[in-house]
Amino acid sequence: MTTTMDIDLGPQAKAFRDELRQWLEANRPPPSEASDEAEEAPQRGGRGAMAGMFGAGGGWREWADKLHDGGYLCVAWPKEFGGRGLGGIEVAVMNEEFARARVPRVTRGMGEWLVGPSIIVWGTDEQKAHFLPRIIDGTDRYCQGFSEPDAGSDLASVKTRGIVDGDEIVITGQKVWTSGAQMANMMFCLCRTDPDVPKHQGISYVLVPLKRDDGSSNGFDLRPIKQLTGGAGFTETFMTEARAPMFNIIAGLNNGWRVTMTTLGNERGGNATTQHIQYTRQFWDAVEMVRSKGKQDDALVRQQLAWAYTRTEIMRFQGLRLLSEVVAKKEPGPASSINKMFWSEYAQRFAEIIMNIRGAEAMVMPSQEPGQYRLDRWQSDFLSTRSVTIWGGTAQVQRNIVGERVLGMPKDPSNEDERPAR
Ligand SMILES: Cc1cc2nc3c(=O)[nH]c(=O)nc-3n(C[C@H](O)[C@H](O)[C@H](O)COP(=O)(O)OP(=O)(O)OC[C@H]3O[C@@H](n4cnc5c(N)ncnc54)[C@H](O)[C@@H]3O)c2cc1C
Numbered sequence: 001m002t003t004t005m006d007i008d009l010g011p012q013a014k015a016f017r018d019e020l021r022q023w024l025e026a027n028r029p030p031p032s033e034a035s036d037e038a039e040e041a042p043q044r045g046g047r048g049a050m051a052g053m054f055g056a057g058g059g060w061r062e063w064a065d066k067l068h069d070g071g072y073l074c075v076a077w078p079k080e081f082g083g084r085g086l087g088g089i090e091v092a093v094m095n096e097e098f099a100r101a102r103v104p105r106v107t108r109g110m111g112e113w114l115v116g117p118s119i120i121v122w123g124t125d126e127q128k129a130h131f132l133p134r135i136i137d138g139t140d141r142y143c144q145g146f147s148e149p150d151a152g153s154d155l156a157s158v159k160t161r162g163i164v165d166g167d168e169i170v171i172t173g174q175k176v177w178t179s180g181a182q183m184a185n186m187m188f189c190l191c192r193t194d195p196d197v198p199k200h201q202g203i204s205y206v207l208v209p210l211k212r213d214d215g216s217s218n219g220f221d222l223r224p225i226k227q228l229t230g231g232a233g234f235t236e237t238f239m240t241e242a243r244a245p246m247f248n249i250i251a252g253l254n255n256g257w258r259v260t261m262t263t264l265g266n267e268r269g270g271n272a273t274t275q276h277i278q279y280t281r282q283f284w285d286a287v288e289m290v291r292s293k294g295k296q297d298d299a300l301v302r303q304q305l306a307w308a309y310t311r312t313e314i315m316r317f318q319g320l321r322l323l324s325e326v327v328a329k330k331e332p333g334p335a336s337s338i339n340k341m342f343w344s345e346y347a348q349r350f351a352e353i354i355m356n357i358r359g360a361e362a363m364v365m366p367s368q369e370p371g372q373y374r375l376d377r378w379q380s381d382f383l384s385t386r387s388v389t390i391w392g393g394t395a396q397v398q399r400n401i402v403g404e405r406v407l408g409m410p411k412d413p414s415n416e417d418e419r420p421a422r
Pocket residue numbers: 044045046143144145146147148149150151152153154176177178179180234387390391392393394395396397400412414415421422
C-alpha cells in the first residue's frame with residue numbers, strides 16, 4: 001500500500017510511536033489471525049465492528065486480551081479510569097501503527113466510544129468505579145437505545161416510559177434500529193420519566209441490563225431487521241417492564257438530555273482519526289482493482305480517483321484538527337458534525353464511483369447458488385453506505401447543526417424549542 005505523507009507530530013508522538021511499534025512487533029498475532037476484517041469500523045447495520053468484537057473466534061479474543069493486558073483498550077480515557085490518557089495526536093498515531101502492522105484495532109465498541117466518555121463526564125464517582133472497568137475488561141457490551149419509531153432526528157420526543165418503583169426504574173416502550181443488540185448485555189437507554197414538563201427536561205439516561213441475574217430476559221424482545229446487504233445487524237427492540245437499579249441513571253432522574261448531547265458529540269466526532277485509514281486503504285484497493293481491469297489510463301477514472309484521494313487526505317487533516325479540539329475542550333463540540341457529514345457523503349459517492357467503473361459486472365452477485373445472497377466487498381460497500389448519512393444523525397440535521405451552532409445562522413424554524421435535533 002502506498003502511504004500518505006508523513007507529518008512530524010513532535011517528540012512525544014514519536015516516542016509513543018516507537019514504543020508502540022516495539023510492542024506490536026513483540027505481541028502481534030501471526031498473520032493468519034491478524035485479519036483486517038475484524039478492525040473496528042464505524043459502520044452500523046453491517047457493522048464489522050460488532051461482528052469482529054463479539055462474534056469472532058479464539059484468535060480475536062486472545063488478541064483482545066493481549067491488548068487489554070498491554071493497556072491498549074479505551075486508550076483515550078483518562079488514566080484514573082483505566083485508560084491511557086492519550087491525546088488526540090497519540091490516538092491518531094496508534095490508529096496509524098495498527099494499520100501499518102495490519103492488526104485489528106480492537107475497541108470496546110459503543111462502550112468505549114459513546115457511553116464510557118459520557119459516564120466520565122456525568123457519572124458519580126461510584127458509577128465511574130462500577131461501570132468503567134466493566135467496559136474495559138469486556139464484561140459489559142453496550143447497545144444504544146435512543147431511536148424510536150417517532151423519535152429519530154427529533155430524539156427528545158422519546159415516548160418509552162420510565163417509572164420509579166422503590167430503588168428501581170421500570171422501563172416500557174419500543175426502540176428501533178438498535179445496532180448490535182443481539183451481542184450486547186447492556187443498553188444505554190433514553191426514557192421519559194416526567195411527561196408533564198417540556199420534552200427535553202423529562203428524559204432520563206439509564207444503563208439497562210438486557211438479562212436478569214438468573215439469565216432470563218429483563219423484559220426485552222429483540223426482533224432482527226433484515227438489511228439490503230443481507231445481514232441483520234440491528235433490531236426492533238421492545239421493552240416490557242425492563243428493570244434497572246436507580247443507581248444506573250446517569251446524571252440523575254430527568255437530567256438525561258445533557259448526557260445525550262455528550263454521547264451524540266462523541267458519536268459524530270469520536271472516530272475522526274480512523275476514517276482516513278479505512279478510506280485510504282479502500283482507495284488503494286480500488287486502484288489495484290482499476291489496474292486489474294486495465295482502466296488505469298482512462299481519463300475519467302483517473303479524475304475520479306484523484307477526487308477521492310484528495311478527500312481521504314482532507315479527512316486525515318480534519319480528524320487531527322477535531323482531535324486537537326477534543327483535547328482542549330475535553331469533548332467534541334458541534335464542529336464534529338462537519339466530520340460526520342464529510343466522511344459519510346464521501347463514502348457514498350466513492351462506492352458509486354466504484355460501481356460505475358466496474359460497469360455491468362457490478363450488478364451481478366458473485367454467488368449464483370439459488371437462495372444465496374452473497375455480495376462482493378464493493379457491492380456491499382455500495383449498499384451499506386446508504387445508511388451512513390442516516391445513523392448517528394442524518395446529513396441534513398448535521399447541516400442544521402453546522403449552520404446554527406458553528407456558523408451562527410438563524411435557527412431552523414421547525415425546531416420550535418430551539419434545541420438542536422439529533
Ligand atoms: C444502520 C443504522 C444503524 C442505527 N443504529 C442505531 C442504534 O444503534 N441506536 C439508535 O438509537 N438508533 C440507531 N439508528 C437510528 C438513527 O439514529 C436514526 O435513523 C436517525 O437519527 C434518523 O432518524 P429517523 O430514521 O427517525 O428519520 P427522521 O428523523 O424521521 O428523518 C426523516 C428525514 O427527514 C429529515 N429531517 C428530519 N428532521 C429534520 C430537520 N430538523 N431538518 C432537516 N431535515 C430533517 C432527515 O434528514 C431525513 O431525511 C441507526 C440507523 C441506521 C440507518
